[in-house]
Amino acid sequence: MLSFFKKKPLLSSADQEQVVVCIREAENRTTGELRVFVESNCSYMDAIDRAWELFHELGMDVTEKRNAVLVYLALEDHQYAIVGDKEIYEQAGGPVFWQKASEKLREHLKKGEIAVGLSNCVNELGDAMAAHFPYDPTITKNELPDEIVFGK
Secondary structure (H helix, E strand, O other): OOOOOOOOOOOOHHHHHHHHHHHHHHHOOEOOEEEEEEEOOOOOOOHHHHHHHHHHHOOHHHOOOOOEEEEEEEOOOOEEEEEEOHHHHHHOOHHHHHHHHHHHHHHHHHOOOHHHHHHHHHHHHHHHHHHHOEOOOOOOOOOOOOOOEEOO
C-alpha cells in the first residue's frame, strides 16, 4: 500500500492572508510595488543574489517608476533579503534604511514570527514607498500581483 504525504505549506492560509492584506494596504498608499517570495531553500549561498535573480524573473525591474521592492525568505536555510529597485533604494535612504528594515525583520524571524515579521516589514516598506512615491490617482494600475509567490 502506498501512502502519500501532503507537504506542509510554508505559510498557513491565515498567515498568507495577513501578509497579502498588508501588501494591498501598503500599495494603496503608493505607486510602488511590493512582492514577497518564500521558498524552503536558497538556490545560492547568498540570499541577496537569489533575491535579485527573482526580482528580475518576476518582472520587478520594469515597473514604470522603478520603485518595486521584494522581500525574500528561504525558511529552511534561515536566509532572507530585501531588495529594492534603483529609485526606491536611493530615495528611502540608501543602505542605512535597508539595513534597519532587514534587522527588524530578522528579529521577528529569530522568534519564529514569520507572518508578523513579514507584515511589519511590508508596512515599514510601504511607509517609505508612500513617503517618496505617494499614491497618484492618475496611475490606477497594479503592475504586479499582490499574492505571495512560493518557490520550492
